[in-house]
Amino acid sequence: WTTDISQRTIIAFSPEDNFQVRLPAGDNDTSLLNLVVYVRDLAGSVTQVNISSVNIIADLATINDLIDTITNLSSTITNNPIVRLLSSGNQNVVGQIMTSLSQEFNQMNNDNLDKAISSGIPxxxxxxSSLGSSSLQQISIPLNESALINYNIQLNSLANVRDYLVTFITNLLITTSNSIILQSSSxxxxxxxxxxxxxxxxxxVSNRCYELSAALYSMFEKISYEDAQSASNQLFQCASNILNAVNGPLQGRTEVLDLDSSRANVISTDYDIDLESAWSNLNLFSDRNDFSTETIEKNRNIYYQKQLTNQINSQVTKMISLLTSSLNIHLNIGQSSLMNTSQLFVSLETISTESLKDRLVKQVENARFSIPSDFILNTTSNSSISLRSKINPLASFGNFQNTNLSRSISLSIIDQNGNEVSFQARQDNPIQLIIPRDPNLLIPSMYLQNVTSINSTINNLLFNYHYINITSSLPISVHFEIHSLNRSLAYLFIYKFDQTPQLNSSINLIDGWTIFCPFNLTNDDIYRYFIDNQQTSTHQSLIFGIRELNLTETNNYCLNNSSINTSLPITDEPYDFTSNYELLIYTSGCYYLDDNNNWKSDGLIVGSLTNHYETECLSTHLTTFAGGFIVLPAPINWSYVFANADFMKNKTVYLTMIFTSVVYIILMVYARFKDKKDFEKLGVTPLADNNKSDHYYYQILVFTGQRTNAGTDSK
Structure with a gap:
């Protein structure tokens, strides 16, 4: 290890007392590498021996030569000294080389990311973002195309190198627990x-990590807890890494790799014999009527990415079950196993059934589960259960991309036989969970509403109306943030789903309302209001209106608290705004992952504690959860539209629409006339030289394609 002893990495194991090792580079600043040797006797007792620290500097020239050789597909690649060592098949040698190279590649990747982000790429x-990381300082400048190109060049170069190197480690023999630890660490x-x-x-990697997990499970009763924990920690991390990697492109969080795109669009080897091949079914990859090459190639790559995602999700689920069983056997009531790294948080704890009541299960980044006191636990065991708490840096894609900025959190209850136990809370006393988001999400500035320029009296408007589209395949909550440029003003806020709200002395057509009073303002001077996902679930749009309260209304509804919830401040007189305000509207959602790897929302409610950086969810069951988040664009200001819709202010727009409509009607009439002429030509048309006495024939050739067996015997 370099600076943190908890980040120790195994580099070799041997039954001999004299062996060689190839060490990875030391600390970036000091080049210092700390070493420790564990000596185990035949009885399983272990002695720790600290040896002198050494200074190790990476041989970057040799590493860069390897990168160039692999990138350029050189024919001399087998003569490369690193490749020759990897080809030896020796577990220690391969593990040491892989660890050393991977650490250097990871550092190169971090440097490449830092450079791209500093150039303005979000x-x-x-x-x-890794777990526990803080938000990066990002500069808001136009996208730097050249910086993105340079980033992708190095990204794809190192991706090609990893793609080549992985084959050397996935076929090594699995012998002992040390073998599992070394390979899983690499x-x-x-x-x-x-x-x-x-x-x-x-x-x-997924196949190999699963094989290692199965091998660990087969020997968990014969090895020490320390070995089981060490191997499990690395395999948990491996599982998290591949889940994040396979979901990254689908969630729009990482770039599509050139090698993936090219492989997806290379003609399949069974193209000529497999008539049902998905590769050649363009309907799978078209975007409605868009059959362009670019669209087909893009969607074909996405298709194969989704297929692999489903496969890896299934395999990772099995891996986690095997690893949980391998650790559970070593834990008694009150004992726990914790893995907390930048890639994954996993906590496994054995507790009594009774202690589950009112339990607070904390994770990193403020993620947590609050278990109620009243619930139904479907287990016959009254003695002990295991809690497995887990958080991944990126939620799975599933069937819904609104989770692309969310962490994924889960809590499972496992019985003594290793089976997950069904948990059911009451609807009126649900589980509360907090789901954090990626700290590097960008929150846009609030949108200024220049309402002082609108003369409400002329247009007879009582409210300033805004329209937002809330159409979504899964229910969402809507969150409003309003910042008045004059913090002493109070406002009436009303809304109606799917139509314009109306409120005056004769009409009360609204779905909800609230009054924003200055004394309710927080330190950031922002009024907040939210509509939960249960209210929005069957609607497509929402129109809300805002108006300032006059001095009398402010005194009655803000200074006299008793009258706030008893009646609405209703007026029939248009009222001009005295100050502009700013708006920010975003949506959130609570979702759980079902058995088919699809996100569902039934039974989940978005809580009022939801903000820019985390979602509060209320649930009656336990599984894997994620939160949705989208900042909506500036809402359509209908008051402005109505106030400026007259012909004299929009001559160009109206004349353009009139001219376009007239031309369209003329073309429709002309097209209909030509269609009628074409219908008159339908039928058999004799050729001019067709004569009964002729003794020659016309040959008609029909091409049915170039596939094998695509021909026809029809005549």
Whole structure:
């Protein structure tokens, strides 16, 4: 290890007392590398021996030569000294080389990301923030195309190198627990840069980590808890890395790799014999009527990415079950196992059933589960259960991309037989959970509403109306933030789903309302209001209106608290705004992952504690959860539209529409006339030289395609 002893990495194991090791580079600043040797006797007792620290400097010239050789597909690659060492098949040698190279590649990737972000590329579009990290200082400048090109060049270069190197570690023999620890540690290092993992790399690593998990499970009763924990920690990390990597491109969080795109669009080897091949079914990859090459190639790559995602999700679920069982056997009531790294948080704890009541399960980044006191636990065991708490840096894609900025959190209850136990809370006393978001999400500035320029009296408007589209495949909550440029003003806020709200002495057509009073303002001088997902679930749009309260209304409804909730401040007189205000509207959602890896929302309610950086959810069951988040564009200001819709202010717009409509009608008439002429030509048309006495024939050739067996015997 370099500076943090908890980040120790295994580099070799041997039954011999004399062996060689190849060490990874030391600390970036001091080049110092700390070493420790564990000596185990035949009875399983372990002695720790600290040896002198050493200074190790990476041989960057040799590493860069390897990168160039692999990138350029050189024919001399087998003569490369590093490749020759990897080809030896020796677990220690391969593990040491892989660990050393991976650490250097990871550092190169971090430097590449830092350079791209400092050039104005949003961090959330090219990377997934590690757990526990703070928000980066990002500069708001136009996208730097050249910086993005340079970033992608190095990204794809290192992705190609990892794609080549992974084959050397996935076929090693699995012998002992030390073998599992060494190989899983190397794989965790290799997959740490999740933006550089091709589908081929992911598939090989997923299969290998599953094999290692199964091997660990087969020997968990014969090894020590320390060995089981060490191996499990690395395999948990491997599982998290490949999940983040396979979901990154689908969630729009990492770039699509060139190698993946090219492989997806290479003609399939079974193209001529497999008539049902998905590769050649263009309907799978078209965008409605868009069959352009660019669209087909893009969607074909997405198709194969989704297929691999489903495969890896299934495999990772099995891995986690195996690893949980491997650790559970070593834990008694009150004992726990914790893995807390930048890639993954996993906590496994054995507790009594009774102690589950009113339990607060904390994770990192303020993620937590608050278990109520009243619930139904479907288990026959009254003695002990295990709690497995987990958080991943990126939520799975599933069938819904609104989760692309969310962490994924889960809490599972496991019985003594290793089976997950069903948990059911009451609807009126649900589980409260907090789901954090990626800290590098960018929150846009509030939109200024220049309402003082609108003369409400002339247009007879009582409110300043705004329209927002809330159409979504899954229910969402809507959150309003209003900042008045004059903090002493009070406002009446009304809304109506799918139509314009109306409120006066004769009409009360609204779905909800609230009054914003100055004494309710927080330190940031922002009024906040939210509508939960239960209210929006069956609607497509929402129109809300805002107006200032006059001095009398402010005194009655803000200074006299008793009258706030008893009646509405209703007026029939248009009222001009005396100050502008700013708006920011965003949506959130609470979702859980079902058995088919699809996000669902039934039974979940978005809580009022939801903000820019986390979602509060209320649930009656336990599983894997994620939160949705979208900042809506500036709402349509209908008051402005109505106030400026007359012909004299919009001559160009109206004349353009009139001219376009007239031309369209003329073309419709002309097209109909030509269609009628074409119908008159339908039928058999004899050729001019067709004569019964002729003794020659016309040959008609029909091409049915170039596939094997695509011909026809029809005559």
């Amino acid at each position: 961090a959330a579009t090219i990377s997934v 794989l965790a290092q290799l997959t740490q840069s999740t933006n550089q993992l091709t589908r081929n790399t992911l598939m090989l």
